[in-house]
Amino acid sequence: MSPTLIDLSYLVAAVLFILGLKGMTRPKTAVRGNLYGALGMLIAVVATLVNQEVVGYSLILAGVIVGSLIGAYIAITVKMEGMPEMVALLNGLGGAGSILVAGAEFWRQVDEQGIDARIATALSGIIGAVTLSGSLLAFVKLAEYKFVRALKPLDGQQFYNAILGGFLLLMTLTMVFNPNQLVFWAIVFVAFILGYMLTIPIGGADMPVVIALLNSYSGLAAAATGFVLENNVLIIAGSLVGASGLILTKVMCDAMNRSLLAVLFGTVGPKDDGPSADEVYKTVKATSAEEVAMMLEVASRVVIVPGYGMAVAQAQHAVRDLTNLLLSRDIVVEFGIHPVAGRMPGHMNVLLAEADISYDLLKEMDEINSTMEQTDVCLVIGANDTVNPDARNNPNSPIAGMPIVNADKARTCVVIKRSLSPGYAQIPNPLFAAENALMLFADGKQAVVDIINALKEG
Amino acid sequence: MFLLAEDLTTKAADPDTSSAFVEAAKSHPFVAGLTVFALAVFVGFEIITKIPPTLHTPLMSGSNAISGITLVGAVLAAGAHNHDIASYLGFLAVVLATINVVGGFLVTHRMLQKFQR
Numbered sequence: 001m002s003p004t005l006i007d008l009s010y011l012v013a014a015v016l017f018i019l020g021l022k023g024m025t026r027p028k029t030a031v032r033g034n035l036y037g038a039l040g041m042l043i044a045v046v047a048t049l050v051n052q053e054v055v056g057y058s059l060i061l062a063g064v065i066v067g068s069l070i071g072a073y074i075a076i077t078v079k080m081e082g083m084p085e086m087v088a089l090l091n092g093l094g095g096a097g098s099i100l101v102a103g104a105e106f107w108r109q110v111d112e113q114g115i116d117a118r119i120a121t122a123l124s125g126i127i128g129a130v131t132l133s134g135s136l137l138a139f140v141k142l143a144e145y146k147f148v149r150a151l152k153p154l155d156g157q158q159f160y161n162a163i164l165g166g167f168l169l170l171m172t173l174t175m176v177f178n179p180n181q182l183v184f185w186a187i188v189f190v191a192f193i194l195g196y197m198l199t200i201p202i203g204g205a206d207m208p209v210v211i212a213l214l215n216s217y218s219g220l221a222a223a224a225t226g227f228v229l230e231n232n233v234l235i236i237a238g239s240l241v242g243a244s245g246l247i248l249t250k251v252m253c254d255a256m257n258r259s260l261l262a263v264l265f266g267t268v269g270p271k272d273d274g275p276s277a278d279e280v281y282k283t284v285k286a287t288s289a290e291e292v293a294m295m296l297e298v299a300s301r302v303v304i305v306p307g308y309g310m311a312v313a314q315a316q317h318a319v320r321d322l323t324n325l326l327l328s329r330d331i332v333v334e335f336g337i338h339p340v341a342g343r344m345p346g347h348m349n350v351l352l353a354e355a356d357i358s359y360d361l362l363k364e365m366d367e368i369n370s371t372m373e374q375t376d377v378c379l380v381i382g383a384n385d386t387v388n389p390d391a392r393n394n395p396n397s398p399i400a401g402m403p404i405v406n407a408d409k410a411r412t413c414v415v416i417k418r419s420l421s422p423g424y425a426q427i428p429n430p431l432f433a434a435e436n437a438l439m440l441f442a443d444g445k446q447a448v449v450d451i452i453n454a455l456k457e458g
Numbered sequence: 459m460f461l462l463a464e465d466l467t468t469k470a471a472d473p474d475t476s477s478a479f480v481e482a483a484k485s486h487p488f489v490a491g492l493t494v495f496a497l498a499v500f501v502g503f504e505i506i507t508k509i510p511p512t513l514h515t516p517l518m519s520g521s522n523a524i525s526g527i528t529l530v531g532a533v534l535a536a537g538a539h540n541h542d543i544a545s546y547l548g549f550l551a552v553v554l555a556t557i558n559v560v561g562g563f564l565v566t567h568r569m570l571q572k573f574q575r
Binding site: 017018025044049100241244245337 | 491494495502506508509513514515517518522528529532533538545546548560568
């Protein structure tokens with residue numbers, strides 16, 4: 001096939017990627033959008049196979065078979081609860097692929113590459129390696145491997161990061177004037193450490209931001225590799241992903257009322273000189289599953305606000321049973337989903353969809369807040385900072401200004417939580433002690449099952 | 459100025475240097491790439507302006523699969539005629555990028571199936 005036809009096929013692939021991503025922004029067209037993306041990828045790969053430079057097919061075939069088997073296996077077997085880890089891991093593999101491609105091209109063309117290709121090679125190595133180590137760390141953090149707890153940020157982290165950054169700049173310059181294999185792999189090594197250092201201080205509620213940002217990086221790494229190969233389809237696909245990842249990152253940051261820089265460099269908000277936890281929790285009232293069941297029985301409108309605790313307790317199936325039971329008794333049930341609830345963008349939606357809860361019931365924060373005053377019972381399951389009214393009421397709170405789900409405005413608010421331990425922001429939550437709030441101290445799943453049983457008996 | 463213009467006309471008349479002009483008028487591949495990059499970023503921002511939270515995760519995993527486009531580069535590296543270190547780097551890249559592509563599109567499809575109901 002002539003180079004022109006190959007380029008035209010790449011153009012078709014790029015158009016399919018654009019249509020695919022556009023489709024992914026609407027529930028009705030999302031499935032088709034994803035298929036467009038896959039079709040675009042197929043076209044791009046097949047067009048590459050007939051490129052005259054490609055003469056040996058054994059390595060390609062072996063690689064594609066091995067990769068497809070592994071990819072299909074993990075995609076089919078992964079549980080919906082494991083989705084954040086899965087996304088993190090796949091991001092990292094994309095980054096690693098970009099490093100290797102840039103490295104292979106550099107190995108072959110080291111003497112023929114111009115200055116621009118050398119810089120692009122260095123950038124591929126840097127972005128790819130930061131994506132790889134950042135994603136691997138995010139993966140082990142999300143999968144909650146025990147050894148992760150031993151990993152702590154160093155004192156004066158910013159200083160070391162600046163030194164690593166300086167190193168990378170120097171080595172990139174070396175790549176321009178004296179390109180050699182050692183420098184390239186040294187760049188990859190240093191960037192790998194930098195990716196680790198940048199990700200290690202970030203955890204908990206900031207995790208969705210990191211995942212979205214790494215998603216963006218994986219695209220940029222592919223785009224940088226596109227510059228190395230002077231290949232437009234890599235540049236286009238890579239920059240599309242870079243842009244979409246950046247938009248998600250911004251959505252996540254806005255949902256926490258924090259700037260991207262503050263998340264990345266761990267700057268904390270205004271200090272809270274407010275009352276201590278003991279002071280705040282003086283008026284906490286505990287309740288029982290039976291009492292909650294009685295309240296639900298006479299309610300006409302119930303809102304459920306899930307948080308990361310629901311994912312940990314794997315309570316989504318029990319929550320579905322409760323939802324169906326309430327719906328069968330003509331009680332209106334809706335879910336209020338905070339954009340950063342969970343460990344990745346859209347985490348709660350995925351979990352609830354997995355439990356077969358119709359997405360018509362899942363409402364965005366603004367929509368649910370406008371109906372909160374007409375809500376009889378608000379059930380908060382495993383959420384904390386995302387329902388903390390201090391964000392609205394206390395300008396000195398570290399989370400001041402963060403948009404929250406106004407669970408406190410419901411007539412009665414029941415909080416299912418194992419203890420009064422603080423959330424990721426490490427601050428007490430006045431909601432738990434509010435006059436209209438009751439605490440149900442229990443494991444999320446067990447508590448919901450108990451409520452269901454009480455409802456059925458009562 | 460006049461001198462320069464005169465210079466240009468004489469040069470353009472000369473068949474040997476005129477091809478050099480054509481060369482110069484073609485944009486540098488790096489600049490052409492940068493143009494494509496900048497435009498594609500804007501297209502990306504434009505098509506994904508408002509995205510419902512339900513689709514945050516599928517958009518991430520789906521776009522992640524698209525970033526596996528590096529597979530194209532991996533195929534080029536693994537398929538070159540000489541079996542050297544670069545082709546083995548290419549092979550490894552093919553494996554990783556294929557996991558990225560196949561795993562990404564499949565898991566996104568699986569997730570979206572659940573949203574269909």
